[in-house]
Amino acid sequence: MASLTLGRYVPYSSFVHRLDPRQKIMSLILLMVAIFMPLYNFSSTFFVMGILFILLLILMAFSHVSLLSLLKSLRAMWFLILFLMLINVLVPIYGTEHIAFSIGNFHVYWESILQSLKIIFRLFMMIQVTMMLTATTKPLDLTYGLEWYMSPLKIIRFPAHEIAMVISIALRFIPTLLDEANRIMKAQASRGVDFKHGSIKMKFKAVIALIIPLFVSSFQRSEELANAMEARNYDPRAKRSRYHLLRFHFLDLVSFLLCAGVMSFIIYLSVANIDIFAQFGVYGTW
Amino acid sequence: MSIKCLDLTHTYQIKSPLEQEALKNINLTLEDGKYIAIVGHTGSGKSTLVEHFNGLLFPTSGEVHIDDYISNNKKRKNKKELLKLREKVGLVFQFPEYQLFEETVLKDVMFGPKNFKVDIETAKNRAIEALRQVGLDDSYFERSPFELSGGEKRRVAIAGILAMEPKILVLDEPTAGLDPLGAKEILNLLKRLHESGKTIILVTHDMDIVLNEVEDVVLLKDGQLIRHADHIKIFEENLEDLSLEVPVSYKFITSLNEHGYHLDVKDSKDVLKLAKSIKEEIDSWRR
Missing domain, CATH: 3.40.50.300 (P-loop containing nucleotide triphosphate hydrolases)
Structure with a gap:
């Protein structure tokens, strides 16, 4: 259950929390692009990434996003990290020349290790920026933001409002379902089910004893919800007003320009293929 | 086979902003x-x-004894x-x-x-x-x-x-x-x-x-x-202070008793018996 806390909304009143969700979604995309831009070589990549990483850490501290839960995500990724390392070590990449160590005739290159570290670092930063968004934005605001981006598609009869509705209902029911699952687990534990120990077969049976009641009650819930919505004459196509209006403030503009600036600068570095250390007079870095 | 609670305290989500003390120092023996x-x-x-x-x-602290099983806050459970x-x-x-x-x-x-x-x-x-x-x-x-x-x-x-x-x-x-x-x-x-x-x-x-x-x-x-x-x-x-509702039958019997009746509260579950004892009481006054 602990891993589920990853990226959960944490109510604070920092300036990041108060930004317009639409702007935050856009910034997320801009920063993601920046993170995944290929740069001249490893040292340039790590240098630029490192600066961006530190900037984001400072921003995280300002907006009360927990560093601990970010580090926990690393623990959840251990298998991916292992897999990446293995694949990168086994598959030689272009320009491998620095041998880290050899096992008999088999050489492990520094480049392979750096390459996998680069990917892990990028993934980690991807989680970091996504967490920045989800931890500082109410799920409902997030869906409103998404709906806003999808609304131009309404012209081609794309069900933007319906999708936003479905997402917000799904988000709304996550805690409810967790409570429900917890309750059913306790009830089945009272009947002698052991969810933690036991053979694979026993665990399989235990999961069935949890999943089936959970499914049954969610179907029931969804039917009740649908009935309640219909009883109040809900029509997805109806024109509706909104209690919370999304407003684009000056601060939103500033943060958007900052993110766009960072992205453009990194794209420039990438496209122009600039060796950053060469700019400082250090040549021959990897 | 009795259940014994000794200073039983339970706190949900301890050491988090959502910490909530659900049970406070309960001492209780439930007999067999x-x-x-x-x-x-x-x-x-x-x-x-x-x-x-x-x-x-x-328990977060304290103990619960159920027969010979002792439940406490030790991590390892058999x-x-x-x-x-x-x-x-x-x-x-x-x-x-x-x-x-x-x-x-x-x-x-x-x-x-x-x-x-x-x-x-x-x-x-x-x-x-x-x-x-x-x-x-x-x-x-x-x-x-x-x-x-x-x-x-x-x-x-x-x-x-x-x-x-x-x-x-x-x-x-x-x-x-x-x-x-x-x-x-x-x-x-x-x-x-x-x-x-x-x-x-x-x-x-x-x-x-x-x-x-x-x-x-x-x-x-x-x-x-x-x-x-x-x-x-x-x-x-x-009980009303504890937001619990006192049953009508109990109120009925006790208020009759306040007016000089001698009814047994235990009769409340049996309306016929209650009616009978009320009648007996009235009859005894007539005599």
Whole structure:
């Protein structure tokens, strides 16, 4: 259950929390692009990434996003990290020349290790920026933001409002379902089910004893919800007003320009293929 | 087979902003063979308390002794002993119908005993017996539990716990959401089980049940034990302060007694007997 806390909304009143969700979604995309831009070589990549990483850490501290839960995500990724390392070590990449160590005739290159570290670092930063968004934005605001981006598609009869509705209902029911699952687990534990120990077969049976009641009650819930919505004459196509209006403030503009600036600068570095250390007079870095 | 709570304290989500003390220093002894009600307003810690009785929750501090099992805040739990405890103390949750999942009613009731390593034949016999006890006959055995009515589902779920043959049966609001007749059937079943020697612990906030059904009452408020007394004495407490409703029959008898009658509160469950004793009293005045 602990891993589920990853990226959960944490109510604070920092300036990041108060930004317009639409702007935050856009910034997320801009920063993601920046993170995944290929740069001249490893040292340039790590240098630029490192600066961006530190900037984001400072921003995280300002907006009360927990560093601990970010580090926990690393623990959840251990298998991916292992897999990446293995694949990168086994598959030689272009320009491998620095041998880290050899096992008999088999050489492990520094480049392979750096390459996998680069990917892990990028993934980690991807989680970091996504967490920045989800931890500082109410799920409902997030869906409103998404709906806003999808609304131009309404012209081609794309069900933007319906999708936003479905997402917000799904988000709304996550805690409810967790409570429900917890309750059913306790009830089945009272009947002698052991969810933690036991053979694979026993665990399989235990999961069935949890999943089936959970499914049954969610179907029931969804039917009740649908009935309640219909009883109040809900029509997805109806024109509706909104209690919370999304407003684009000056601060939103500033943060958007900052993110766009960072992205453009990194794209420039990438496209122009600039060796950053060469700019400082250090040549021959990897 | 008694349950003893020593300074039992339970705190949910300790060391987090959502920390919440659900039980505070509860000292309590529940004797063997009694029919006990645990009463309190919503959020008074009733459910949290009973979840300690079969090792679903463990004390944050203090201890719970259930027979020879000692539940405390030590990390390591002996899996086998815990399983034994859960077999001894059967816990029926609120709205237990949500725990049904097997294809047939009989299989679902057999699920509990099978988990406690009872062989299939015995499990089946126990299941059939438990289903008969709750008043479901052979015609139900092969039906899917999902096609039954709410009250029938509830009875299947209770049978599922009964088939484990627990010595102590704990039920969390077993009559909630049932029609009056269905509720009465459940209460009659509990009475029969108690008469056959089982300890019954009932979580409720229905004071009519407290007045008419049980022997002992444990009164909780905001996670604290207010009183543990016999089911008549508990009405000495100011129940309205605890957001509990005093039954009309109790109010009726006590207000008649204030006007000089000598009626027994225990007669409240039997209207005919009550009417008779009122009449006798009036007759004795005429003489």
